Amino acid sequence: MLAVVKKPRIEIRAKHIPAPLVRFLKDTYKPENVAVCKNEDSIPFEESDWFKNLDSTPGEMIVANRDLRNWSQVTLAAKLGIQVQNLCAMENGRRAVSRKMAVKLGEIFGTDPAAFFDFSK
Structure with missing residues (x-):
């Protein structure tokens, strides 16, 4: 899995990302700045909309x-x-x-x- 905070740029890569960590990221950096996806779903940051x-x-x-x-x-x-x-x-x-x-x-x-x-x- 991959969790990305867009600003400031933070990437967390692991087989499993615990839900409390995702909640912490969303609470701290705003939900619209946090994306969580499976590795096969991820794209390079430069290619994101x-x-x-x-x-x-x-x-x-x-x-x-x-x-x-x-x-x-x-x-x-x-x-x-x-x-x-x-x-x-x-x-x-x-x-x-x-x-x-x-x-x-x-x-x-x-x-x-x-x-x-x-x-x-």
Whole structure:
């Protein structure tokens, strides 16, 4: 089984998750933020409707995807082949994410590159 709290991100994986623990999670983090499912029913967090419908900036999406993988800025910058300062500027909205960089981020994270590009600009 899998119990997931969406915010703050908490995952509990076990053969059986006791009902009192599920009640505690729902009482503490609100029922709408807690999902419990069998392992065969689970999907990657990035593929959930909740994650797809987030109204986030490209920088926030970079941070969210990096945090999901427990990667530091140094690790992601190395994978992207850029300096940490440039990654930090993108995450904080001081530097725009180019289409080319959005594609690269999508490849590295295995997600849709559109999440990292602001089409309004």
